[in-house]
Amino acid sequence: MKQFIAFVRKEFYHIFRDRRTKLILLGMPVVQIILFGFAISTEVKNVHVAVLDPSNDVMTRRIIDRIDASEYFTVDRLLHSPQELETAFREGAIELAVVFGVNFADRIYTGDAQIQIVADATDPNMATTRTNYASGIIASAQQEMIPAEVSVATIVPDVKLLYNPQMKSAYNFVPGVMGLILMLICAMMTSISIVREKETGTMEILLVSPVKPLFVILSKAVPYFVLSFVNLITILLLSVYVLDVPVAGSLFWLIIVSLLFIFVSLALGLLISSVTQTQVAAMLGSGLVLMMPTMMLSGMIFPVESMPVILQVISDILPARWYIQAVRKLMIEGVDVVLVMKEIVILAFMAVLLITVSFKKFKNRLE
Template identity: 80%
Template sequence: MKQFIAFVRKEFFHIFRDRRTMLILLGMPIVQIILFGFAITTEVKNVRVAVLDPSNDMVTRRIIDRLDASEYFSVTTYLHSPAEVEAAFKRGDVDLALIFNEQFASRVYTGEARVQLVSDATDPNTATTQAGYAANIITAAGREMLPPGVQATSIIPEVKLLYNPQMKSAYNFVPGVMGLILMLICAMMTSISIVREKETGTMEILLVSPVKPLFIILAKAVPYFVLSFVNLTTILLLSVYVLGVPVAGSLFWLITVSLLFIFVSLALGLLISSVMRTQVAAMLASGLMLMMPTMLLSGMIFPIESMPVILQTISAILPARWYIQAVRKLMIEGVDISLVLTEVGILAAMATILITISFKKFKNRLE
């Protein structure tokens, strides 16, 4: 029995001595419960609403105030013409538009009053939920204001879904899958490939060759760049010809932004490889820092606006978030590249920072 207890104590000492194991055993459950508890939600929050109200009467103002007072919606923009509605969506300024017809208050009594909800259906589940929440609030507000004898059906919103009127789920998950696949192939596989050379001792042999270390690292990254481009082409072909998801915008700019994201992912893989010494550590770092946050916090599955502020902040440093946003705008909404400059600029800055840090740390460690 004493020998058994001694072995048990030895195993405890081994576990406590390895900080990475302790992080996985004790830290992973905490991170998972926080992420799953706050990120996975079917509720909508912080929905930005644009209003087109040509009548601007007491009834419409009452409905707008009731919607704005809700914890789910925030009226941020007032439009002046129908042409501004789609432009606001393309700029990414609003998530939902509320449109009244002219002389709304007087037409309520004749049954000719019309109110329309326009939602961005690139994410069909979120669009349906947003429209459903707003319709319930508008109907309830209208019912309270209607005098006896007037039917409540006079103020039932008509829902219009932009970019995805058929409510196909492929319109939502194709951009997310593109971001996830490219991230994992480039970052995870690149980091493992270089760390494998270090672990087996062959990296030192490569470094004493006439080839400079910079070209050795780039030679490791180029195959994954080519394979990622092949995967990108395959995904686009399957999306268009099998899933029926059209490329509404410029194919050239879609591919250009994708190549920029691939470069960012490769730079991230190089950074991981310069820090980690073993393949297991590189796999754990890639899984912890890339796969789970990309799936939960990039907007691939769950809307970022519904997350707490701290998770939205973490989401802002994920390259996949900005790439998925850019793909949705270019591929699904068909916007001009000028409306995606924010995402492109952030990805370019990430690429510059990551490649600079990774090469600097790699050189310092080898010297």
């Protein structure tokens, strides 16, 4: 046991002696969580709006003022013709336009008043979000301005947003960033660390030591397991106290599921190290096989349900997909652990399968 602890201590020395490794392991999680939490956002903010208002009556001016007063939109252009509207969009000066019909205030009582919302749909998701926000503001303004006894008043459905009423994009990105960072540190760094020993020829020296080959490999994985746990705590603290993303469910089970995912990622790192002989190959294997699919197919950015069937099948075999899904349920929705048992069972099965295959292949190659 003393020899094993000595090997683990040696690996910690290797990690903390390299500044670049320390920067990747401890600095990158902080940068990524802040970047995804603040810079990369799908929220509607500071949308430039133009208004085409041929009526220019009291009611249209109130609606315009309401739009401009919101935190989402800024009315910075008053247009006078449809040609100006098209020119403003082509110049990229606006992302949204509100077009009122002629004699808007008079026609609203007869039921034929018209409002058109025109959006730049080069980004369809953002266009949909912006038009929904604008529609809600306009409908709310009409309800307040039209007397209650008037039957033509706009009826606005009661909308209730569960789990994320402020529609903060951080609620969506934090679980994905957790999966991405843990996968990067455990799988990529572990595989590179072991392959480095094989590439330089020092792995054979380690294997002739009194420590069994199995414990030599574990001593390589233990430091990254510890550092991943530290990063997990750091991400949770930043999420709660900086990004205002609460842990709605059980913190205990959230950590347990995260430790299980860390174990799966370590097994993947060992598997990559068993089939590669150089650090470059290990880096490319980790990046192409793990990192890109984790970002694109795990549900971190794009919903899995919207993907073609073949990509959904590929997504099902990615550990990050099930981990991110479990974190969203536990952290954001606050559900009971019983409703996350499917994800836990799948991750546990992956852990047993991967660790068995990894150790078996690694042992065969070293013999």
